[in-house]
Amino acid sequence: MKSASIVKDKIFRQLLFVAAALIILISAGMIYSLTTGSFGAFSKFGFFKFTFTSAWNPTAGSENYGALSFIIGTLLTSFVALLLCIPFSLPVALFTGEYFKGTKIASFLGTVTDLLAGIPSIVYGLWGFYTLRPIVQSLGLGENGFGILTAGFVLAIMIIPYAASLSGEFFKLVPDDLKEGAYSMGATRLEVVRHISLPMAGTGIFASYVLALGRALGETMAVTMLIGNTNGIPFGLTSTGNTMASIIANQFGEADGLKLSSLIALGLLLFLLTAIINLIGRLIMKRVAVKV
Amino acid sequence: MENKIIENTVLKFEHVSVSYVPGKNAVDDINADVKEHAITAIMGPSGCGKSTLLRAINRMHELYKGITVSGHILLKGEDIMEMNPMQVRCKAGMVFQRPNPFPTMSVYDNVLAGYKLNGIKLKKSQKDEIVESCLRDVGLWKEVKESLNKKGTFLSGGQQQRLCIARAIALKPEILLMDEPTSALDPIATNKIEQLALELKKIFSIIIVTHNIAQAARISDMSMFMYLGELIEYEKTKIMFTNPKDKRTEDYLNGQFG
Numbered sequence: 001m002k003s004a005s006i007v008k009d010k011i012f013r014q015l016l017f018v019a020a021a022l023i024i025l026i027s028a029g030m031i032y033s034l035t036t037g038s039f040g041a042f043s044k045f046g047f048f049k050f051t052f053t054s055a056w057n058p059t060a061g062s063e064n065y066g067a068l069s070f071i072i073g074t075l076l077t078s079f080v081a082l083l084l085c086i087p088f089s090l091p092v093a094l095f096t097g098e099y100f101k102g103t104k105i106a107s108f109l110g111t112v113t114d115l116l117a118g119i120p121s122i123v124y125g126l127w128g129f130y131t132l133r134p135i136v137q138s139l140g141l142g143e144n145g146f147g148i149l150t151a152g153f154v155l156a157i158m159i160i161p162y163a164a165s166l167s168g169e170f171f172k173l174v175p176d177d178l179k180e181g182a183y184s185m186g187a188t189r190l191e192v193v194r195h196i197s198l199p200m201a202g203t204g205i206f207a208s209y210v211l212a213l214g215r216a217l218g219e220t221m222a223v224t225m226l227i228g229n230t231n232g233i234p235f236g237l238t239s240t241g242n243t244m245a246s247i248i249a250n251q252f253g254e255a256d257g258l259k260l261s262s263l264i265a266l267g268l269l270l271f272l273l274t275a276i277i278n279l280i281g282r283l284i285m286k287r288v289a290v291k292v
Numbered sequence: 293m294e295n296k297i298i299e300n301t302v303l304k305f306e307h308v309s310v311s312y313v314p315g316k317n318a319v320d321d322i323n324a325d326v327k328e329h330a331i332t333a334i335m336g337p338s339g340c341g342k343s344t345l346l347r348a349i350n351r352m353h354e355l356y357k358g359i360t361v362s363g364h365i366l367l368k369g370e371d372i373m374e375m376n377p378m379q380v381r382c383k384a385g386m387v388f389q390r391p392n393p394f395p396t397m398s399v400y401d402n403v404l405a406g407y408k409l410n411g412i413k414l415k416k417s418q419k420d421e422i423v424e425s426c427l428r429d430v431g432l433w434k435e436v437k438e439s440l441n442k443k444g445t446f447l448s449g450g451q452q453q454r455l456c457i458a459r460a461i462a463l464k465p466e467i468l469l470m471d472e473p474t475s476a477l478d479p480i481a482t483n484k485i486e487q488l489a490l491e492l493k494k495i496f497s498i499i500i501v502t503h504n505i506a507q508a509a510r511i512s513d514m515s516m517f518m519y520l521g522e523l524i525e526y527e528k529t530k531i532m533f534t535n536p537k538d539k540r541t542e543d544y545l546n547g548q549f550g
Contacts, residue, residue: 175392177388177390177392178392178394178395180352180355180388180392181386181388181394181456181459182394182405182409183352183355183381184350184352184381184385184386184388184460185381185382185385185405185406185409185410185459185460185463186378186379186380186381186382186406186409186410186463187378187409187410188378191410191411192409195394195405195408195409196394196396199396200395200396
């Protein structure tokens with residue numbers, strides 16, 4: 001009886017190890033196939049030349065590919081999204097984590113915000129295409145309403161839930177006795193937020209936005225539908241362009257040979273970029289967690 | 293006759309009750325006069341309402357929903373319920389159970405936190421003066437004058453608590469409310485805080501909530517004994533400790549419960 005349960009326990013442990021090993025294998029396999037797949041492009045153009053030039057010429061015989069336009073497109077849309085999301089996510093975080101902390105209305109608002117995160121990307125894309133784009137168009141921003149700004153705006157809505165709920169948690173972590181200390185000296189609520197909660201939660205909030213940025217970088221579907229899909233370096237917010245994810249989504253179907261390898265190389269670069277951004281966010285968050 | 297040494301009233305409780313749950317008073321109908329330049333200790337077993345009473349004075353209960361305070365509390369004759377709560381809290385400084393210096397501020401800025409929080413602008417020379425005099429008052433100047441720009445949280449627990457006292461007195465309050473200020477400290481740091489309280493009562497009036505009967509006996513001039521939300525006995529400390537009138541006070545002081 002006893003020994004049987006010990007054996008079961010051992011088997012269960014082994015199973016867990018197998019599952020863990022499998023995940024690591026899958027990740028390693030993905031990195032491997034990305035690296036080998038992009039080998040063609042990198043060996044033809046060189047890593048730095050591929051990364052920092054903006055040509056995208058699929059004409060047979062004079063094929064030439066570079067990632068720069070798409071890297072810029074990705075960074076531009078993501079930072080526009082990040083900037084636009086702050087004025088919405090910070091108030092939500094303050095509402096749920098500070099002013100109405102622990103109340104029903106705060107948890108309702110939190111749930112509604114989290115619901116935004118559950119809406120599929122394609123639905124955002126549709127909304128952006130049929131509702132937002134005509135508005136942008138009527139304002140005369142961007143060609144037919146497509147472009148960096150339109151894509152960035154929809155991206156901003158998509159990352160609000162991540163930024164808001166994470167930074168709300170950091171507001172919640174600010175110890176009550178510090179806030180009471182400030183109140184006991186005659187501070188108003190706003191003064192407590194400004195001088196105590198924001199400085200205390202600041203690093204964590206920063207990390208929340210870094211992680212939100214990480215999500216924006218790789219977001220594909222909605223962006224592909226709204227950015228206009230042109231291959232040059234975008235010249236401004238109203239310009240059309242492509243992100244690394246959207247060019248892959250647009251062109252992988254009919255690509256082969258050097259072009260396919262270039263697209264895979266773009267995928268590898270995107271993977272590295274998001275991995276680095278996420279790593280930075282997580283490192284900051286870990287440091288904050290240790291302090292609290 | 294008995295009130296010869298301590299005469300003026302700084303704070304007056306008139307029918308003060310506090311309840312967390314409607315219909316049930318955690319603090320029930322307190323009436324008492326707190327004397328100026330005296331240390332008044334509030335004693336009693338856990339849950340007797342002593343901290344609750346203290347926090348009614350600077351209207352801290354208003355920060356939380358569902359707590360009601362009734363009655364009147366007069367600070368130097370003025371009803372604090374009629375004042376703006378921020379103003380009340382500037383006049384009644386508070387020191388908490390756990391030292392809570394602001395971790396994002398330096399020692400220097402912690403002392404000036406009350407001014408910064410209230411948006412009061414000071415000249416550099418005024419700031420330096422306030423910081424030095426307040427830190428001298430709490431006996432911390434010599435220990436920290438070389439590290440004024442370091443974070444307040446690098447100090448030891450006892451030093452942090454003295455920093456919090458400096459922060460409270462920097463606003464020149466009428467009264468200093470201490471909520472078990474030594475319960476998180478070791479005996480040496482506790483002794484320093486007690487000596488400090490004895491010094492500070494020359495300038496301020498102090499109300500101290502304490503779990504520690506010996507502490508009340510050592511430093512207080514007047515003692516309140518609370519039990520189940522009621523003020524059972526309020527008397528000069530010497531008299532209460534030698535000749536308590538109420539059986540419950542006697543039992544508590546003898547360690548029968550607590």
